[in-house]
Amino acid sequence: MSRVLAAAGAEFRIALRNRWVTIAVAMMALFAAVLSAAGSAPTGQLGADKLSVTVASLTSLAVYLVPLIALLMSFDAIAGEVERGTLPLILTYPVARWQLLAGKFLAHLGILALSVVVGYGIAAAAAFWFDPRAGAGLAALFRLTWTSLLLGAAFLGIGYAISAFARRPGAAAGLVIGLWLVLIVLYDLGLLAAVVADAGGTFTRAVFPWLLLANPADAFRLYNLAASEATAVAAGIGGAAGAIPPARALASLVLWAVAAFAFGVAAFRRVTP
Amino acid sequence: MLRISRVTRQFGSVAALSDVSFDVAAGERVALLGHNGAGKSTLMKIVLGLIPATSGSVSVAGHAPGSRAARDLTAYLPENVAFHPALTGREQLRFYLRMKGEPPKAAEGLLERVGLGHAIDRRIGTYSKGMRQRVGLAQALIGRPRLMILDEPTSGLDPVSRREFYAILDELAKGGAAILLSSHALTEVEARTDRIAILSRGILVANDTIAALRRGAGLPIQLQVAARPETADEVAERLAGVRVNGRRVDVTCEPDDKLDRLGKIAGLGHLVDDVEVVPPSLEDIYSHFSRLADRREGRA
Ligand SMILES: Nc1ncnc2c1ncn2[C@@H]1O[C@H](COP(=O)(O)OP(=O)(O)OP(=O)(O)O)[C@@H](O)[C@H]1O
Ligand SMILES: [Mg+2]
Numbered sequence: 001m002s003r004v005l006a007a008a009g010a011e012f013r014i015a016l017r018n019r020w021v022t023i024a025v026a027m028m029a030l031f032a033a034v035l036s037a038a039g040s041a042p043t044g045q046l047g048a049d050k051l052s053v054t055v056a057s058l059t060s061l062a063v064y065l066v067p068l069i070a071l072l073m074s075f076d077a078i079a080g081e082v083e084r085g086t087l088p089l090i091l092t093y094p095v096a097r098w099q100l101l102a103g104k105f106l107a108h109l110g111i112l113a114l115s116v117v118v119g120y121g122i123a124a125a126a127a128f129w130f131d132p133r134a135g136a137g138l139a140a141l142f143r144l145t146w147t148s149l150l151l152g153a154a155f156l157g158i159g160y161a162i163s164a165f166a167r168r169p170g171a172a173a174g175l176v177i178g179l180w181l182v183l184i185v186l187y188d189l190g191l192l193a194a195v196v197a198d199a200g201g202t203f204t205r206a207v208f209p210w211l212l213l214a215n216p217a218d219a220f221r222l223y224n225l226a227a228s229e230a231t232a233v234a235a236g237i238g239g240a241a242g243a244i245p246p247a248r249a250l251a252s253l254v255l256w257a258v259a260a261f262a263f264g265v266a267a268f269r270r271v272t273p
Numbered sequence: 274m275l276r277i278s279r280v281t282r283q284f285g286s287v288a289a290l291s292d293v294s295f296d297v298a299a300g301e302r303v304a305l306l307g308h309n310g311a312g313k314s315t316l317m318k319i320v321l322g323l324i325p326a327t328s329g330s331v332s333v334a335g336h337a338p339g340s341r342a343a344r345d346l347t348a349y350l351p352e353n354v355a356f357h358p359a360l361t362g363r364e365q366l367r368f369y370l371r372m373k374g375e376p377p378k379a380a381e382g383l384l385e386r387v388g389l390g391h392a393i394d395r396r397i398g399t400y401s402k403g404m405r406q407r408v409g410l411a412q413a414l415i416g417r418p419r420l421m422i423l424d425e426p427t428s429g430l431d432p433v434s435r436r437e438f439y440a441i442l443d444e445l446a447k448g449g450a451a452i453l454l455s456s457h458a459l460t461e462v463e464a465r466t467d468r469i470a471i472l473s474r475g476i477l478v479a480n481d482t483i484a485a486l487r488r489g490a491g492l493p494i495q496l497q498v499a500a501r502p503e504t505a506d507e508v509a510e511r512l513a514g515v516r517v518n519g520r521r522v523d524v525t526c527e528p529d530d531k532l533d534r535l536g537k538i539a540g541l542g543h544l545v546d547d548v549e550v551v552p553p554s555l556e557d558i559y560s561h562f563s564r565l566a567d568r569r570e571g572r573a
Contacts, residue, residue: 002371007368007372010360013360014357014359085351088318088323089409091323092322092349094372094373094374272324
């Protein structure tokens, strides 16, 4: 454990010096602030408190931003060490590869937690400013925070696997951006197109829910929107997926977080320095 | 401490190592020599368990290379050692100490030992090449290693630091560490190691003490005779030597002829001012064994 913590400490320091901490926190804070400003106008009384509404829009924001930040932090984790030539030396130390990766993971997750807490904190503060009843949305905000970390964990693991697979930071960067586009943007568009073309057929009823669950970003959105009272406000793809039980979405998210890290370790094990 | 037996490593069609066997005992300093691409770094990586051998076996105090037990005992200094430029020397050393399970407090002492006390809190990105090499040395000294694998440890070091480095090495060897180091700086290796192993195109062509290699090579010895003024030509003629300049005459002879020739030189009496015996240098021995291997390969 002390080796994991040592690796985490070094990684966090490096991220701090490389301004990664600043960039991640600033990115989340900026988007949350913009989102609060845009949502500060009265949205027509829907009955929901301001914070619940904010959480719903934060969810849509997190689906894009959290995976992006996670991938941007993780793509360099192994490829960068290979490129700098620091990998052979550390691999002769009495430390397991999973311990090294766990250290990086802890540091990256910590940075993500920091940026998420700052970003959501800003949005929550704005909600409380405009609506004294905002306390009702605190549970949803809490849920959004820890599921964001699960989502981030899943994409960190995926990023490590890509980093180990690509061996070169440039190639790894290209791959993670491509993956982000596919999983976060194109995936939903594709599903939507398929659902429309299918017009309520067997695909929509039998296959579509599973495809939603299979994507960690969709599982994240499903869980938060289904559990939130403001589902209707930010429907998006949620309407068609109303039938999926939230527990399944959560299970998918947890599974992804665990499996992605295991996948990252497995890919790292195959790297010969 | 380290036993390498019949190690072969193939990179596609390139045979980086062919059937290499030798041992390094505790307290012994062995220099691994060889031309660029001879297979020195490859052999070290196999010993460390970083890459597998195609065939053959390595044992580190009875453990498999790369096993946890072997890694606990071993220190490594890679060629072209690199660190994260954003960390300071102290932070980097504390990291390595914790990875070896040692108290991180030792960082300061280690960095001072390699002469980096003044730059301890500067980022490694601002270090010179030699300073980075010293950080590499400092991390190799962590936790009294029993086996040290040093790949061109003195490259980039200034002459004074080289001397200091070999002094540290002597200390470690006295403490019972087995040391395997590669180098291209033959003169310093000659003076500071116990045994020489020479690789040529992946084949171990020599593995012995310098004295034994010198004897085995049977290379001619050079006698440099300083003649008195105006006598150089006469000296050269009577000794069948070569006049190098106005005063000096060089005579080459077989090792067995040495005393006989010296007697003849002494017999010249007042014609000769001084005589210097120059045994074949490590460079000569090195090229002898490398050429020998080339010829053997040419015949095969
Ligand atoms: N990863 C690799 N893939 C393919 N060939 C390799 C690899 N590593 C080493 N080789 C080849 O193996 C041979 C030995 O290389 P090695 O690095 O061991 O040489 P060296 O003795 O350390 O040389 P130098 O003095 O230049 O450091 C070379 O022909 C090299 O091209
Ligand atoms: Mg080398």
